[in-house]
Amino acid sequence: MKTGLTLFALISLIISGCQPQKSSIKPGEVWEDDNGLFINAHGGGVLYHDGTYYLYGEMKEGETYLPECNKSWGGTRVDVTGVSCYSSNDLFNWKYEGVVLPAVEDDPSHDLYKGNVLERPKVIYNAKTNKFVMWMHVDSKDYSKAAAGVAVSNFPTGPFEYIESFRPNAGVWPVNAAEADTTEGILARDFEGGQMARDMTIFVDDDEKAYQFYSSENNATMHISELTDDYLRPTGKYKRVFPGRKMEAPAVFKKEGRYYFIASGCTAWEPNPARSAVAESIWGPWEELGNPCIGEGAEKTFTSQSTYVLPVQGKSDAFIFMADRWNKDDLPDSRYIWLPIKFDESGKIVLEWHDEWDLSVFDK
Numbered sequence: 001m002k003t004g005l006t007l008f009a010l011i012s013l014i015i016s017g018c019q020p021q022k023s024s025i026k027p028g029e030v031w032e033d034d035n036g037l038f039i040n041a042h043g044g045g046v047l048y049h050d051g052t053y054y055l056y057g058e059m060k061e062g063e064t065y066l067p068e069c070n071k072s073w074g075g076t077r078v079d080v081t082g083v084s085c086y087s088s089n090d091l092f093n094w095k096y097e098g099v100v101l102p103a104v105e106d107d108p109s110h111d112l113y114k115g116n117v118l119e120r121p122k123v124i125y126n127a128k129t130n131k132f133v134m135w136m137h138v139d140s141k142d143y144s145k146a147a148a149g150v151a152v153s154n155f156p157t158g159p160f161e162y163i164e165s166f167r168p169n170a171g172v173w174p175v176n177a178a179e180a181d182t183t184e185g186i187l188a189r190d191f192e193g194g195q196m197a198r199d200m201t202i203f204v205d206d207d208e209k210a211y212q213f214y215s216s217e218n219n220a221t222m223h224i225s226e227l228t229d230d231y232l233r234p235t236g237k238y239k240r241v242f243p244g245r246k247m248e249a250p251a252v253f254k255k256e257g258r259y260y261f262i263a264s265g266c267t268a269w270e271p272n273p274a275r276s277a278v279a280e281s282i283w284g285p286w287e288e289l290g291n292p293c294i295g296e297g298a299e300k301t302f303t304s305q306s307t308y309v310l311p312v313q314g315k316s317d318a319f320i321f322m323a324d325r326w327n328k329d330d331l332p333d334s335r336y337i338w339l340p341i342k343f344d345e346s347g348k349i350v351l352e353w354h355d356e357w358d359l360s361v362f363d364k
Ligand code: GAL
Pocket: 043, 074, 075, 076, 119, 120, 199, 248, 249, 266, 267, 268, 269, 305
């Protein structure tokens, strides 16, 4: 007869029961999960669903190496392991839910082959189809593929089924294409095959319309691209924003009807001054608000790069800036920088360093 609990499950239960409960966020320190293991979810995003927060990110394991093809720009990497998931009810204590989209070990022709690139996964829930939809940046080792990947699941904790990758918006011009854009430049070059899509995020608006923001045109210009009602494809309506501003690591949120945007500059794993912007409509016009960071470390975004903005449930206008402190020589040891977002009198985003903080900062 089988017993209900395997020995492994029993040991995990005992270990997790022994973990001290956390009640604060300590940016840059080692964050442990319910098993006492380092939380491994880089370039991540958070979904809130039915009373639980789900954190998804790049699981980075193994040796960090610099492939020959990336030597000129210092593009170190680890082999892809997959997308990890953690759940929490309080944003401090995280339960490991496993690798919800694993890498493919043995098929070099597969998008998710461990020698390729899988970055910045973001999961959204589609109420019409009752599916959880994951978007991610899928690339070749040398980052020349520059594509968006999509996977789906019936559950927030997976398993996710990988559907496909593509370059968005093949054969369509953006709503604001200038005459010159249609004859010369990268937008025109990629018109037929689809637009380059590297760093990305997904934003779901109050009316449940979803949008992909992606660094396009070889990272020179951001595109905002509307998704179909099932969230699986672009509709073909898209816009070029921040032309030539070389922004990466986009994060988007909405406060009191206004859309806010945070991103980084384009310096690979090295930190740079963050960017921010605001708009009355998702389609713009977007007004740049400059580097939102103040105080010591502001010029390097406190040695980090944005990845997501997390709306805190049950509090009004409470948002957490999520960022990665990359360690380019030992990528699995990259840390997490989460900071509360403040707004000044003029409505600009303000980010300040905190060694340790909790959600009571939003009550002030
Ligand atoms: C960064 C980008 C990361 C990763 C890295 C590779 O600029 O934001 O997601 O692609 O470059 O060096």
